[in-house]
Amino acid sequence: MSTVTSFDNRPTSVEPKREGGPARWLKAHLGLLPTFAALLIFLAMIVYGEIAYGRILQASTVSNLLINNAHLVILAVGLTFVILTGGIDLSVGAVIAFSSVAGVLLTNAGWNPWFVIVLMVLIGSLFGLISGVLIQFFDVQPFIATLAMMFLARGLASMLSTTPERLADESPMRGLATQFKLVDGPRVNDLVITPGVIIAVVVVLVAVFLLHRTRFGRTVYAIGGSEQSSTLMGLPVVSTKLWVYVISGTLAGVAAVVYTARLGSAQNITGIGWELDAIAATVIGGTLLMGGAGFVLGSVVGALVLGLMNVLITRDGGIRPETTTIITGGILLVFVLLQRAVASRRRE
Amino acid sequence: MTAPVPPAPVPIVEMKSISISFPGVKALDGVDFRLFPGEVHTLMGENGAGKSTLIKALTGVYRIDDGEILVGGQSRRLTGTADAQDAGISTVYQEVNLCDNLTIGENVMLGHETRGRFGINWTATHRAAVDALEKLGLGHLNPRQPLSTLSLAVQQLVAISRAMVAKSTVLILDEPTSSLDANEVEGLFAVIRRLRDQGVAILFVSHFLDQVYAISDRMTVLRNGQYQGEYLTRELPRAALIATMIGKEVASLASLDSERAERDHLHTDEPILRAEGLGRKGSIDPTDLELHRGEVVGFAGLLGSGRTELARLLYGADKADEGQVYFRGKKVDISTPTRGLAHKIAFSSENRRDEGIVRDLSVRENLVLAVQAKRGWARPLSKRDKDAIVTKYLAELNVRPADPDRPIRNLSGGNQQKVLLGRWLATKPELLILDEPTRGIDVGAKAEIQEQVAALADDGVAVVFISSELEEVVRLSDRIVVLKDHRKIAEIINGPGVTADLIVNTIAEEGVPAGADAAWSTPADREVSE
Numbered sequence: 112m113s114t115v116t117s118f119d120n121r122p123t124s125v126e127p128k129r130e131g132g133p134a135r136w137l138k139a140h141l142g143l144l145p146t147f148a149a150l151l152i153f154l155a156m157i158v159y160g161e162i163a164y165g166r167i168l169q170a171s172t173v174s175n176l177l178i179n180n181a182h183l184v185i186l187a188v189g190l191t192f193v194i195l196t197g198g199i200d201l202s203v204g205a206v207i208a209f210s211s212v213a214g215v216l217l218t219n220a221g222w223n224p225w226f227v228i229v230l231m232v233l234i235g236s237l238f239g240l241i242s243g244v245l246i247q248f249f250d251v252q253p254f255i256a257t258l259a260m261m262f263l264a265r266g267l268a269s270m271l272s273t274t275p276e277r278l279a280d281e282s283p284m285r286g287l288a289t290q291f292k293l294v295d296g297p298r299v300n301d302l303v304i305t306p307g308v309i310i311a312v313v314v315v316l317v318a319v320f321l322l323h324r325t326r327f328g329r330t331v332y333a334i335g336g337s338e339q340s341s342t343l344m345g346l347p348v349v350s351t352k353l354w355v356y357v358i359s360g361t362l363a364g365v366a367a368v369v370y371t372a373r374l375g376s377a378q379n380i381t382g383i384g385w386e387l388d389a390i391a392a393t394v395i396g397g398t399l400l401m402g403g404a405g406f407v408l409g410s411v412v413g414a415l416v417l418g419l420m421n422v423l424i425t426r427d428g429g430i431r432p433e434t435t436t437i438i439t440g441g442i443l444l445v446f447v448l449l450q451r452a453v454a455s456r457r458r459e
Numbered sequence: 460m461t462a463p464v465p466p467a468p469v470p471i472v473e474m475k476s477i478s479i480s481f482p483g484v485k486a487l488d489g490v491d492f493r494l495f496p497g498e499v500h501t502l503m504g505e506n507g508a509g510k511s512t513l514i515k516a517l518t519g520v521y522r523i524d525d526g527e528i529l530v531g532g533q534s535r536r537l538t539g540t541a542d543a544q545d546a547g548i549s550t551v552y553q554e555v556n557l558c559d560n561l562t563i564g565e566n567v568m569l570g571h572e573t574r575g576r577f578g579i580n581w582t583a584t585h586r587a588a589v590d591a592l593e594k595l596g597l598g599h600l601n602p603r604q605p606l607s608t609l610s611l612a613v614q615q616l617v618a619i620s621r622a623m624v625a626k627s628t629v630l631i632l633d634e635p636t637s638s639l640d641a642n643e644v645e646g647l648f649a650v651i652r653r654l655r656d657q658g659v660a661i662l663f664v665s666h667f668l669d670q671v672y673a674i675s676d677r678m679t680v681l682r683n684g685q686y687q688g689e690y691l692t693r694e695l696p697r698a699a700l701i702a703t704m705i706g707k708e709v710a711s712l713a714s715l716d717s718e719r720a721e722r723d724h725l726h727t728d729e730p731i732l733r734a735e736g737l738g739r740k741g742s743i744d745p746t747d748l749e750l751h752r753g754e755v756v757g758f759a760g761l762l763g764s765g766r767t768e769l770a771r772l773l774y775g776a777d778k779a780d781e782g783q784v785y786f787r788g789k790k791v792d793i794s795t796p797t798r799g800l801a802h803k804i805a806f807s808s809e810n811r812r813d814e815g816i817v818r819d820l821s822v823r824e825n826l827v828l829a830v831q832a833k834r835g836w837a838r839p840l841s842k843r844d845k846d847a848i849v850t851k852y853l854a855e856l857n858v859r860p861a862d863p864d865r866p867i868r869n870l871s872g873g874n875q876q877k878v879l880l881g882r883w884l885a886t887k888p889e890l891l892i893l894d895e896p897t898r899g900i901d902v903g904a905k906a907e908i909q910e911q912v913a914a915l916a917d918d919g920v921a922v923v924f925i926s927s928e929l930e931e932v933v934r935l936s937d938r939i940v941v942l943k944d945h946r947k948i949a950e951i952i953n954g955p956g957v958t959a960d961l962i963v964n965t966i967a968e969e970g971v972p973a974g975a976d977a978a979w980s981t982p983a984d985r986e987v988s989e
């Protein structure tokens with residue numbers, strides 16, 4: 112047995128870690144788990160609703176769910192971008208208030224309604240840009256910067272008006288809430304959508320494309336993973352972080368348009384706490400608050416979970432509406448715990 | 460018109476009298492540096508000499524206070540990695556900078572994804588990633604696997620692959636080999652040579668003199684932030700290089716050769732720790748192991764052989780799913796690090812950036828962290844005790860600058876490593892597990908650390924020593940556990956004739972029965988005696 116031989120038969124390079132098929136698949140896709148769970152809960156709620164109250168899985172209920180939650184879906188998409196980078200945007204609810212009050216006042220003052228719609232969206236962009244600049248160039252914590260924007264926007268909205276401002280019924284903006292029958296069901300059971308819903312769908316699709324098919328999107332995820340590494344990898348961290356807040360602000364503007372169109376009026380107290388609903392939707396949908404992991408489609412499911420919960424509570428009649436927030440809190444807690452479990456599995 | 464004399468080569472990068480100061484430190488003081496196409500240029504210097512700072516000055520991560528940087532003959536001020544990349548400079552910084560929430564392929568290709576009509580074409584992107592990985596012998600990796608499943612050494616290779624993706628004219632590698640073993644280093648060098656022959660200019664940093672002499676054409680030596688000179692490698696013998704780096708003649712480098720330093724160790728009968736069939740699915744097969752007081756046990760093996768995995772089970776950093784651990788003959792449950800620490804087992808992780816230092820705390824806080832944790836937070840260390848620990852280890856490990864109040868992130872990589880080591884030494888453990896403790900540490904300090912470890916063993920501590928540098932394992936260990944493919948394949952009692960080559964061969968041939976040490980002290984070993 113000669114132990115000292117030439118170096119030629121050195122063993123080959125790095126061995127891969129051995130792991131079985133399903134175990135490996137699970138490990139590789141652990142990040143999907145919370146989103147799957149959200150989907151599961153959503154389906155379970157539908158099944159429960161159908162059994163307990165009936166008339167859930169029907170065209171009109173689905174239509175209403177989409178129409179009534181289009182604005183929340185749009186907001187949740189915006190927050191997904193921000194949260195993926197590890198940031199937060201608390202200003203969106205207040206931005207909606209300011210944008211919609213300003214929009215209605217300007218429309219009623221005779222401005223070109225299409226121009227006003229664009230302006231409403233741009234108001235959102237501007238708030239987002241200011242947050243982004245504060246965070247990126249003045250080193251303000253995202254929480255604080257967007258909190259400041261929240262107070263600012265809410266204050267401006269209240270300066271404009273403190274009473275509900277009605278939008279004239281014939282205003283073109285209301286056209287965004289026109290209901291189109293897609294499928295003419297029996298009696299009132301039609302599948303209906305509005306331009307607002309279409310806008311939400313387009314927003315979601317564009318967001319999915321941006322996040323998964325562009326370098327910008329990949330940078331968003333990378334920043335959430337490690338901002339320092341991303342910088343040293345030569346990724347455009349500064350511009351990406353600015354854009355993320357601009358996107359969130361802009362989508363708040365879009366949500367303002369969609370919501371105002373549906374409601375036909377605007378008020379300075381609109382949207383209080385919506386930023387928290389949107390954050391909840393995002394988290395329920397599987398996006399980690401630490402950033403770096405999550406999916407836009409998950410956030411959509413999250414928003415629909417919240418929407419459906421309201422429907423079920425209304426249907427039940429026995430549950431006091433005030434308990435909605437308690438249930439939301441409960442669901443949120445379950446999901447955050449689930450994420451923790453996943454995160455700790457992942458670290459191993 | 461004819462040109463009888465071939466034109467002198469034009470440097471692609473030229474840095475002229477560069478100075479950078481950080482509060483309290485002049486990190487670079489009028490340093491000159493030139494990098495030529497088709498050459499490997501090594502930057503040499505002790506820990507804290509300013510090598511990484513010079514690199515970051517070049518790529519614009521740090522702003523220079525004074526001096527001029529020419530790239531391709533033109534004066535340039537780069538503003539960061541992205542800008543440097545545009546100027547044709549790819550950089551792999553000292554600490555592995557990747558995103559472990561993304562997959563391997565995404566990390567390799569971030570910022571260089573292949574784009575088609577519908578945005579990023581992931582199939583093509585992952586194919587390109589595999590191509591890049593293949594060049595460094597990582598072709599078997601699945602690019603869709605999360606990066607977090609890889610060991611630090613493989614991550615280091617992934618980071619290097621990433622730098623290869625952009626076809627650059629300048630490639631900067633700051634300590635790329637610090638956690639690689641001989642095979643990977645050879646593979647990396649083959650790639651470096653090929654790039655060099657294609658005309659790429661390569662800036663290389665390493666504390667391994669063998670590697671430096673094997674790969675580099677030219678060297679620039681720094682000391683305390685000052686330029687010591689530029690030399691052709693073939694014209695600067697090792698002793699002269701070390702003298703230039705350290706600033707004084709070094710009488711003997713005996714402690715640095717690969718023979719084991721002779722050392723008596725107490726042999727007690729009862730092992731301090733005994734593992735029976737200790738294993739964890741997917742990371743290490745059931746293993747028996749005994750560790751005695753006063754003994755240094757080296758874990759040797761190639762990358763991915765399970766060295767780190769076994770060590771993590773012993774400390775409770777990972778949870779074993781089979782087997783038992785006996786501590787002083789009593790069966791114990793070491794399933795979390797806290798339990799490990801309670802049994803006076805200390806573990807210094809190979810991953811100093813993520814599992815080691817606490818970036819924003821001071822050197823002092825980092826040093827006393829483990830001692831404090833062991834005492835429990837209810838009984839804070841007195842200022843005097845803290846100072847005693849801090850003074851002792853800053854001096855013994857030669858941490859520079861020896862300023863305990865500096866945030867540790869501002870220390871050079873090697874000096875961070877020294878602090879980390881000091882943290883565990885200070886816990887006065889009964890069993891100390893050191894995973895790559897000398898990673899990124901310069902030649903002088905390495906010898907000091909080895910002495911420290913030996914002294915600790917003399918005091919009766921059981922030490923597990925893991926290093927990808929086999930010579931170091933051989934030099935220090937009383938017993939060597941050889942691992943391969945997540946399995947213990949041999950246990951060698953160290954003695955005359957045991958060399959790094961022998962271990963390499965054991966791994967290559969596998970199945971050499973353990974304990975047959977007599978057979979191994981044959982004269983067939985060339986390097987038995989100096």
Ligand SMILES: Nc1ncnc2c1ncn2[C@@H]1O[C@H](COP(=O)(O)OP(=O)(O)OP(=O)(O)O)[C@@H](O)[C@H]1O
Nearest residue numbers: 481486506507508509510511512869870871872873
């Ligand atoms: N960001 C910083 N802030 C303050 N001081 C720093 C900073 N970066 C480096 N230094 C100091 O500058 C000096 C040079 O550090 P540098 O990292 O360049 O050393 P190095 O030669 O790369 O050493 P090593 O071999 O340990 O990596 C050290 O004294 C270090 O403490």
Ligand SMILES: [Mg+2]
Nearest residue numbers: 511553871872
């Ligand atoms: Mg360095």
